[in-house]
Amino acid sequence: MPTPHLWLDTYGDELYRFALGRVGGDEVQAEELVQETFLSALSALDTFRGEASERTWLFVILRRKIIDFYRRRARHPEVSLDAVTPAGPVEAAFFRPENGHWRPEQYPAAWQTADGALEQQELQATIRGCQQKLPPQHAAVFAMRFVEELTAEEICQELAITPSNYWVIVHRAKLQLRRCLEKHGLS
Amino acid sequence: MLRLITCQHATMLLEQRADMPLAAADRRSLWLHLRFCPLCQRYATQTVLVAGLARVAAAPRHTAPGLSVAARRRLAAILPGAEK
Numbered sequence: 001m002p003t004p005h006l007w008l009d010t011y012g013d014e015l016y017r018f019a020l021g022r023v024g025g026d027e028v029q030a031e032e033l034v035q036e037t038f039l040s041a042l043s044a045l046d047t048f049r050g051e052a053s054e055r056t057w058l059f060v061i062l063r064r065k066i067i068d069f070y071r072r073r074a075r076h077p078e079v080s081l082d083a084v085t086p087a088g089p090v091e092a093a094f095f096r097p098e099n100g101h102w103r104p105e106q107y108p109a110a111w112q113t114a115d116g117a118l119e120q121q122e123l124q125a126t127i128r129g130c131q132q133k134l135p136p137q138h139a140a141v142f143a144m145r146f147v148e149e150l151t152a153e154e155i156c157q158e159l160a161i162t163p164s165n166y167w168v169i170v171h172r173a174k175l176q177l178r179r180c181l182e183k184h185g186l187s
Numbered sequence: 188m189l190r191l192i193t194c195q196h197a198t199m200l201l202e203q204r205a206d207m208p209l210a211a212a213d214r215r216s217l218w219l220h221l222r223f224c225p226l227c228q229r230y231a232t233q234t235v236l237v238a239g240l241a242r243v244a245a246a247p248r249h250t251a252p253g254l255s256v257a258a259r260r261r262l263a264a265i266l267p268g269a270e271k
Binding site: 004005006007008009012013014016017018020021022027031034035038039042091094095099100101102107108109110111113123124125127128131142143146147149151152167170171174175177178181 | 192193194195196198199202203206207226229230233234236237238240241242243244245246247248249251253254255258259261262263265266267268269
């Protein structure tokens with residue numbers, strides 16, 4: 001039996017911290033996601049069958065809200081998804097159009113990564129900053145794939161994009177994030 | 188038959204390889220390219236690291252502050268019977 005009167009005290013902070021990590025530390029957005037989660041859960045109390053714990057159920061709803069958040073970001077009308085082609089300006093900035101090889105100024109440098117590099121708070125802050133610099137669609141697709149771990153097929157369905165557009169966006173996001181990390185401390 | 192591919196193509200195939208099995212011709216072309224291109228070899232390692240880092244960076248931090256008092260008040264208002 002769900003106990004909505006206890007949700008805030010029992011799960012509120014945990015849901016909020018989870019959401020906060022997914023929205024790059026935006027406190028207002030994280031609170032909104034928790035609010036949307038509670039509202040959806042309240043309207044779906046009848047569907048709670050107790051097969052999973054109440055906590056698991058609330059987190060499933062929150063994850064759905066986070067994916068909706070990414071989808072709204074991906075629809076940000078900065079660049080039309082229709083215009084995504086492998087011969088765009090991002091590719092031209094990294095590779096020479098005449099032969100498709102790395103431009104010398106974009107050669108990937110060796111990274112100094114010690115064991116446990118992923119755990120370094122500074123590095124984590126850097127990648128969060130780099131993700132925020134991506135165009136909204138790129139950031140959304142990247143997060144859906146590599147943070148939420150949706151499949152390519154699921155992302156194409158969520159965002160109503162073709163697989164070829166999807167791959168161009170993933171490739172661009174990775175190129176830009178790799179370069180951003182390199183510029184900000186990894187090389 | 189081995190087909191020579193560009194760095195742009197090779198890095199795209201590296202992204203696809205992480206997600207799905209490549210066609211045999213693409214797999215061979217990528218293998219050949221990586222044998223002779225230290226830059227794309229480097230990219231292959233680094234792109235995996237970028238994804239891993241993003242995943243770790245988005246994980247909840249237990250030391251992060253919880254909901255503010257004002258936020259708790261707003262949320263309590265929508266939950267029937269919650270302590271305000």
